[in-house]
Amino acid sequence: MSLAPPRLDKRTHGSPVGGRDPWLIAALLAPLALLFFLIGERIGEPVADDYDYLHHLLLTGSWSWFDGCGATLYWRPLARQAYYATLAPWMLDHPRLVAFAQIGCLCLAAALIYRSFRSALGPMAAFAVSTAPWMMESSRLLIAWPSCFQDVGALLFVSLAMHEAVAARLWSFLGAGLAALLCKEVAVIPLVTLMACPAIQLGGGRRRIWMLPVALLSAAWVAVYVWVYARAALELPGAGGTPLSSMA
Numbered sequence: 001m002s003l004a005p006p007r008l009d010k011r012t013h014g015s016p017v018g019g020r021d022p023w024l025i026a027a028l029l030a031p032l033a034l035l036f037f038l039i040g041e042r043i044g045e046p047v048a049d050d051y052d053y054l055h056h057l058l059l060t061g062s063w064s065w066f067d068g069c070g071a072t073l074y075w076r077p078l079a080r081q082a083y084y085a086t087l088a089p090w091m092l093d094h095p096r097l098v099a100f101a102q103i104g105c106l107c108l109a110a111a112l113i114y115r116s117f118r119s120a121l122g123p124m125a126a127f128a129v130s131t132a133p134w135m136m137e138s139s140r141l142l143i144a145w146p147s148c149f150q151d152v153g154a155l156l157f158v159s160l161a162m163h164e165a166v167a168a169r170l171w172s173f174l175g176a177g178l179a180a181l182l183c184k185e186v187a188v189i190p191l192v193t194l195m196a197c198p199a200i201q202l203g204g205g206r207r208r209i210w211m212l213p214v215a216l217l218s219a220a221w222v223a224v225y226v227w228v229y230a231r232a233a234l235e236l237p238g239a240g241g242t243p244l245s246s247m248a
Contacts, residue, residue, distance in 0.1 A: 044095030153183035
């Protein structure tokens with residue numbers, strides 16, 4: 001009789017043989033259920049804040065990474081300057097392509113969340129976690145409204161950061177975290193708390209080592225953010241009679 005400890009079967013919580021995982025495919029496709037709530041809607045068309053960004057980028061001729069991109073609140077260069085400069089022609093001529101691009105990002109985020117939790121929770125529980133955000137009818141706005149890429153992008157890059165942390169890849173984790181911060185400020189919360197996620201098995205020593213570059217990245221982002229606020233004369237939310245509807 002062998003006294004060696006039993007070896008875990010990776011097919012239980014790891015990748016299935018041959019890389020075929022029906023739960024991963026299901027997680028990848030789950031966000032498509034949001035399209036049900038958008039039947040008959042004119043998705044992807046610019047409205048409200050979208051026109052501020054488009055006007056600034058297409059008509060003013062003043063390009064800078066370090067301003068509000070036509071808005072007086074927030075500095076979100078990936079979700080504004082980069083996103084609108086890339087997709088402006090689609091928003092005006094083929095808005096449905098914008099909606100399809102955003103739902104594609106959601107599908108990718110769902111797959112990354114699933115892969116992050118699969119080893120720790122097993123396929124069924126990981127699928128449940130990865131599909132939770134798409135169970136809310138209000139999530140349809142993430143597809144329908146181009147301005148919501150600030151939320152879609154933050155979710156996508158936080159999901160990628162988690163995926164890279166689970167794989168113990170520090171530099172790609174930091175890169176994804178920075179991209180999330182440049183989409184929306186709220187991404188700083190999951191970024192600084194990811195080390196507490198039970199799916200990330202770094203060990204006590206390595207976990208503490210990772211916390212230092214995360215803190216440095218967050219501090220550097222805050223410093224640049226404050227500088228941009230001063231340089232571009234941006235306003236604080238609610239200051240000067242700013243309507244609450246524009247504080248999203």
